Amino acid sequence: MSDSNNNLVGLNSPDFTQIKETPKNSKYKKALFFGLKILIVLIILAIIGLGVLGLVYYNNIKQAYNLSLSAKDDLEQSLHVIINRDFKSGAKLINTAHGKLADARGLLDKVKIIKNLPYFEIQFKAVDELLIAGINLTDSGEKVVLLIEDITAPLKNESITYENLSAQQKRQILEKIVASEDMLYELQDRIDEADKAIAEIPSDKLVGPLREKFEPIRDNLPKAKMMIDNALPLLRIIPKIAGFDETKSYLFLLQNNSELRPTGGFIGTYGILKLKDGDLISFDTDNIYNLDRSTQAILKEPTPWQIAKYLEQKDWSMRDINWAPDFPTTALKSLEMYDKENKLIIELKKQGKKIIGEKGVEIKDVLPYEENLSGVIAMTPEILGGLLKITGPVVAGNMVFTDSNYQEQLELMVGKLYQELDIPISQRKGIIKELADQIKVKLMTVPMSQVPDLLDVAFEFMNQKQILIYVKDPEIQKMVLARGWAGDVKQTEGDYLFVVDSNMAALKTDQFVKRTIKYSLAQRNGDLIAKAEIVYQNNADFTWKSTRLRTYTRVYVPSGSELVSSSGAMENDKIKDPLGQAGQVEAGSEFNKAFFGAFISIEPHETGTLTFEYKLPARIKEQIRANTYNLLVQKQPGVLPDLTLDLKFGKNIKSAVPAEPENEWFNTNYNNEIVLDGDKVFEVKF
Numbered sequence: 001m002s003d004s005n006n007n008l009v010g011l012n013s014p015d016f017t018q019i020k021e022t023p024k025n026s027k028y029k030k031a032l033f034f035g036l037k038i039l040i041v042l043i044i045l046a047i048i049g050l051g052v053l054g055l056v057y058y059n060n061i062k063q064a065y066n067l068s069l070s071a072k073d074d075l076e077q078s079l080h081v082i083i084n085r086d087f088k089s090g091a092k093l094i095n096t097a098h099g100k101l102a103d104a105r106g107l108l109d110k111v112k113i114i115k116n117l118p119y120f121e122i123q124f125k126a127v128d129e130l131l132i133a134g135i136n137l138t139d140s141g142e143k144v145v146l147l148i149e150d151i152t153a154p155l156k157n158e159s160i161t162y163e164n165l166s167a168q169q170k171r172q173i174l175e176k177i178v179a180s181e182d183m184l185y186e187l188q189d190r191i192d193e194a195d196k197a198i199a200e201i202p203s204d205k206l207v208g209p210l211r212e213k214f215e216p217i218r219d220n221l222p223k224a225k226m227m228i229d230n231a232l233p234l235l236r237i238i239p240k241i242a243g244f245d246e247t248k249s250y251l252f253l254l255q256n257n258s259e260l261r262p263t264g265g266f267i268g269t270y271g272i273l274k275l276k277d278g279d280l281i282s283f284d285t286d287n288i289y290n291l292d293r294s295t296q297a298i299l300k301e302p303t304p305w306q307i308a309k310y311l312e313q314k315d316w317s318m319r320d321i322n323w324a325p326d327f328p329t330t331a332l333k334s335l336e337m338y339d340k341e342n343k344l345i346i347e348l349k350k351q352g353k354k355i356i357g358e359k360g361v362e363i364k365d366v367l368p369y370e371e372n373l374s375g376v377i378a379m380t381p382e383i384l385g386g387l388l389k390i391t392g393p394v395v396a397g398n399m400v401f402t403d404s405n406y407q408e409q410l411e412l413m414v415g416k417l418y419q420e421l422d423i424p425i426s427q428r429k430g431i432i433k434e435l436a437d438q439i440k441v442k443l444m445t446v447p448m449s450q451v452p453d454l455l456d457v458a459f460e461f462m463n464q465k466q467i468l469i470y471v472k473d474p475e476i477q478k479m480v481l482a483r484g485w486a487g488d489v490k491q492t493e494g495d496y497l498f499v500v501d502s503n504m505a506a507l508k509t510d511q512f513v514k515r516t517i518k519y520s521l522a523q524r525n526g527d528l529i530a531k532a533e534i535v536y537q538n539n540a541d542f543t544w545k546s547t548r549l550r551t552y553t554r555v556y557v558p559s560g561s562e563l564v565s566s567s568g569a570m571e572n573d574k575i576k577d578p579l580g581q582a583g584q585v586e587a588g589s590e591f592n593k594a595f596f597g598a599f600i601s602i603e604p605h606e607t608g609t610l611t612f613e614y615k616l617p618a619r620i621k622e623q624i625r626a627n628t629y630n631l632l633v634q635k636q637p638g639v640l641p642d643l644t645l646d647l648k649f650g651k652n653i654k655s656a657v658p659a660e661p662e663n664e665w666f667n668t669n670y671n672n673e674i675v676l677d678g679d680k681v682f683e684v685k686f
Contacts (some may be wrong), residue, residue: 071100089147094142100244143183147235151176159265161445167396172280174239181236233651237483240476241469243275249370250275251338252285253378254432255322256406257638260551262325262500263468263487264638265381265510268414269432270338272370273377285430286367286437289358292317294348294366295341306552308459310504310572310599317341322378324554325500325589325636327487329645330471342369355425375471378487380638381407382466383441387459390450391442396435410435411430411545445570465637465676484679487637489556489591494630495521495620497595498556501636504599506550512540513602515641519633521616522648528616528624529564535609538602546604548573553610554586554597555636560617561594563587568610570599587613617631624649627686635676643676648686656684 016554074097177336241248250273255265272286297319301317302308304323313320320339322330345366349353357363388403389396395401397486399409410432418428443454461467470489473475489498499517503510518533532555540546550573569583586597594614601609623629633643656670664671670684 003160036681045407046110062583067100067103069356071097074100084238087145091142091145091149095144099144108310110218111280123189146236147176147180147183161447162443162620167277171244174244174278177235178239210445219358220345235477237476238278240470240473240479241275242278244277247276247281248374249273249372250336251370251373251376252283253322255378255380255638256508257380257382257466258411258511259503260501260510260636261322262502262636263322263327263330264378264465266336266503267320267322267378269429270318270367271369271433272373274617280440281435283440284367284435285433287358287426288319290363290366290426291338291341291345292319293357294363295344299340301337301340306502306504306597306599310550310552312505323502325498325554326489327468328380328470328481329591330681331378331484333467334376335373338373338386342366347370359425361424363426374473375469375477377467377469379461379467381410381505382460382464382638383457384435386452386461387439387443390446390453390457391439394435394438394442396438397431399431401435401670409512415508415545437523445457446623464640468637489593490632490634491592492630492632494558494632495530495616495621496556496624496632496634497532498560498593498634499532499555499636499641501534501556501639502552502554504550504552507547508545509538509540509547509549510639512546515639517633517641518644518646519631520535520646520648523650528621529613530558530616531613532559533609533612535600535607536600537607538604540604542604549602549608551601552597552599554595555612556591556593556595556615558617558620559592559594560587562615562620563596564613564615566596566598566610566612567607568600570600572599572602624651624686627654628683629686632680633676633680633682636678641676643674643680645664645670645672645682647671647684649684651686653684656682 005248013056048377074093077093210300211536252271252273253267254269254270254271255261255263257265259266261267267288270288270291271283273283274281289657296315299317299458301314301316303311303313303320307316307323308314311320318334318341320336323335324330324333345355346369355363355366384401384406385403388401388406393400393402397413399413401409414428418425418431423430446454462469462483462485465487467485469480469485471480477486497517497519501510501515514537516535516537518531518535520531520533522529534553534555536549536551538549540549548658563585566585569585570579571577571583583599586595587593588597596612596614598610598612600608600610620629629647629649631645631647635641649668649670652666653668653670658672658674659669659670670682672682674680
């Protein structure tokens, strides 16, 4: 029994000596190795997939990039041909650019995976916004250019002049513009969308190479917008001002900027301009004294106290009416005074009384009274120089007038020669009408193909505020205001500066004065202190037309500003005040602005400075604290001063428009020097 049991045990027991030891986790290791092999394969497949996707997307991105560059070249070429009046070719190039930009955006729309990645999302958004802006601008630009081509097509014939253009043809041109008005409003919306798209591009978050390519495009797209913006208001405004469907009559004021006044210069000549369907029906001018002297003593409307004191003129009249620096205000006041003076002259005639003009001379007649005036158009003599560049020399009053001597010739005749030639004092400014008539005759015979040159002159002088427009019709006036041609005191939430000079019996000295406006800003005891310095360098001599500078200066600043100190103010000039007493500084508010005013006199070949130091309101300081500073500097009509900015913020500047000179970058100050040839906006970000 035992033996058999032993045998059984021997048969069933394994031989452990033949078994090799295996670790308990061997299954897990095998699974891990297998998983890693699968993962490696997947990664390889993913890399291959991404490589394929990268090639596809890279190809899309590269094509989009090349299309955008090509579109940019087309646009640059279009600007060149448009400047040369080839509007049809320009429109074709713009259309080609539009197509390329649309194709580029279509290619980028397909790059969906990369576009949604956090880092790349910002980069693609910037490009997308830029393309949207470009698409909108090119679409609008093409339509505007084609419209201009349609309007100007009849004018390209060199034999056609304004004189031989029929009244019907002039009306047809205006009809085309009027018929396109709805389209123009639609285009303006598209342009605004483009502008918004450009503004929303986060350039500071872009990768370096993209930012380098982006900055020039972002800087140039607004230039294209500006070209379209210039054309649209003009196309809208011209028919309405030019008397489409009804005669428009305007009070004309010639403001001599050699004798500077708030809205451009002393009003020595006035007139009536009549337009109908783009046709110049009549344009008559007269000496302002013929209207003023016969009524001034009777009306007895008191002048602003500065005119009473420094001009010793107690009764107000048309020639001094432009005391308000806001031209819409001045225009309304001039229309009111025009009515009062003319109605009084009519009454004097009914009573059989003599009309006594300048220096007691009897006036036989004045310009016929125009009751229903549509508005006021004021300009400085600078416009005559611009027109004489186009017409060439003109002969009037046996004098030759050119674009370089017209001002000197006019002053010589009006101020001196009329006596030697025995011209009655009431007719001494007849030379201005004669010159205007001769220029008009020449302009009538200028080929209509040169109309764009005339418009360029008009644009230049309106932007410089040498021409100001006020229209009674609220709709038209709104357009004029929007375009910056109204000479209004502008409203802004940011910082503001507007220096306004008024010649106070200084003859025609202003033409010899170099003006420099220095504006500085600094923190002091927790306040934001601004300083405006106006430096006058009088380069005149004592002559029949020039003398010591006598000016009453007002500086308009943000409402709520408080005067801290001032210097340079004088009681009067050295003749009227030999003791040289310090003058009082006027402080007041109007046009939603604070202002400070003072009188100063500067002898020939001397320099004088008026300084106003003031505390800016807390809202400007808060804006800087929120990392933004905006400054609007308005230009006085009729003068081109130098402007120097020295703004100390105490915090690092991230960007500024317009940019400082490169040697001024990367610090806490903003410094710049420019010629103030128009209203200027400065924006600084921290």
